[in-house]
Amino acid sequence: MKPFLRHQLERYAQRLGELDFLLSREDIMADMAQYRAISREHAEVTQIAGRHARFVQREADLAGAREMLADPEMAEMAHEEIAAAEADLLRLADELQRLLLPKDPDDARNAFLEIRAGTGGDESALFAGDLLRMYTRHCERAGWR
Structure with missing residues (x-):
């Protein structure tokens, strides 16, 4: 070293x-x-x-x-x-x-994530819900709040 x-x-x-x-x-x-x-x-x-x-x-x-x-x-x-x-x-x-x-310096700051259903009706709303659940689980495993 x-x-x-x-x-x-x-x-x-x-x-x-x-x-x-x-x-x-x-x-x-x-x-x-x-x-x-x-x-x-x-x-x-x-x-x-x-x-x-x-x-x-x-x-x-x-x-x-x-x-x-x-x-x-x-x-x-x-x-x-x-x-x-x-x-x-x-x-x-x-x-x-x-x-x-x-x-x-931004490492210690909070972040907000917005997930919206785009055009596509019910299918896009389902995808947005799945994406939210996946990200929530990832955050829990990483120890983020």
């Missing part, structure tokens, strides 16, 4: 500590708007910092597995561990890069 990304991820870990401190303060809890904003940021930063911690742990696991290669009895298990750790590191690095992409 590039040094710039590592530095960014370490800053997220530091920011998580700051946010934990802020959330424990009573003056922040009294102001609901500020508390809500800090809670949202805390949720985002927690996700990134958690993945970074897993990435660092897997790097340590990989280093330990490479040290086990010196022992002939442990070499086979070390090769398996190295392969698994490298695959996990690639996956985690991709996830971290995706999480570090800038967020769209």
Whole structure:
């Protein structure tokens, strides 16, 4: 992973500590708007910092597995561990890069979807109803409200 990304991820870990401190303060809890904003940021930063911690742990696991290669009895298990750790590191690095992409300011906003029956009489009304049910189920599965 590039040094710039590592530095960014370490800053997220530091920011998580700051946010934990802020959330424990009573003056922040009294102001609901500020508390809500800090809670949202805390949720985002927690996700990134958690993945970074897993990435660092897997790097340590990989280093330990490479040290086990010196022992002939442990070499086979070390090769398996190295392969698994490298695959996990690639996956985690991709996830971290995706999480570090800038967020769209409209992501946290609500959206309204209007489904209307067009020309076509009863058939278009039936299709609009089916489309509404399909979209409603999709939203429920995705955890949207």
